[in-house]
Amino acid sequence: MEAKRYAAQIVRRLEGAYPNAxxxxxxxxxxxxxxxxxxxxxxxxxxxxxxxxxxxRKYPTANDYAEASLSELEGAIQSTGFFRxxxxxxxxxxxxxxxxxxxxxxxxxxxxxxxxxxxxxxxNVILGVAYGMASGVVVDTHVARxxxxxxxxxxxxxxxxxxxxxxxxxxxxxxxFSHQIILHGRGTCAARKPRCDDCVLGDLCPxxxxxx
Numbered sequence: 001m002e003a004k005r006y007a008a009q010i011v012r013r014l015e016g017a018y019p020n021a022x023x024x025x026x027x028x029x030x031x032x033x034x035x036x037x038x039x040x041x042x043x044x045x046x047x048x049x050x051x052x053x054x055x056x057r058k059y060p061t062a063n064d065y066a067e068a069s070l071s072e073l074e075g076a077i078q079s080t081g082f083f084r085x086x087x088x089x090x091x092x093x094x095x096x097x098x099x100x101x102x103x104x105x106x107x108x109x110x111x112x113x114x115x116x117x118x119x120x121x122x123x124n125v126i127l128g129v130a131y132g133m134a135s136g137v138v139v140d141t142h143v144a145r146x147x148x149x150x151x152x153x154x155x156x157x158x159x160x161x162x163x164x165x166x167x168x169x170x171x172x173x174x175x176x177f178s179h180q181i182i183l184h185g186r187g188t189c190a191a192r193k194p195r196c197d198d199c200v201l202g203d204l205c206p207x208x209x210x211x212x
Contacts, residue, residue, distance in 0.1 A: 007152060007168040009204060014180040017200045021179035023129045025049065030105035030130035031097075032056050035065070037122045038090055043080040051080055062103040065094035089117025109135050121158060128175040137165040138178035142185025149189060151206045 024045040027033040032052065039048045055076050059065050065073070074087040093116045097103055105126060106112055112123035121140060127133040137143070139158040143165075147153045153164035169177055188195050194210055196202055
């Protein structure tokens with residue numbers, strides 16, 4: 001119970017600091033979000049948003065990705081890094097969407113993680129952001145780092161971190177918490193030089209692993 005009260009304090013402060021937190025990947029459909037999330041691996045969201053402006057116009061449907069020239073798709077996403085693997089995953093994923101799901105993005109975790117290029121983090125993003133379904137907590141590098149510093153978890157494996165966070169947080173908070181802690185990790189609790197003196201959680205945080 002003490003751990004849950006501590007987590008609740010963190011949630012309240014993050015809600016106050018980031019009341020309008022949202023997914024920073026530009027999209028207007030579940031398919032666009034799926035593609036953008038695949039592209040975001042080892043790449044900034046800002047870069048992804050630059051690339052998808054033209055990409056989404058060129059490939060508006062899952063079938064367009066499925067039938068695309070792989071070399072052209074690679075060229076279109078090259079600046080996001082690891083472009084060959086990302087292009088292959090996007091195309092193979094969209095072929096499965098066309099063949100098995102009528103070109104639509106599924107709403108079930110088990111089905112999503114079975115698709116090429118879709119891990120649990122990406123599935124949580126799609127379900128939470130596109131469909132408003134609290135399937136879990138998105139654990140990216142920011143969430144993992146900040147959660148450990150706050151003592152909400154001692155784990156390094158994303159699945160185990162997510163398990164710890166979902167046990168501490170009310171389900172109704174899972175989706176927003178992900179967005180809020182990601183913004184906090186980008187703006188305040190940076191990897192190399194966290195701004196602890198300016199942090200809304202400064203008096204609560206045990207600063208685990210932070211060099212002083």
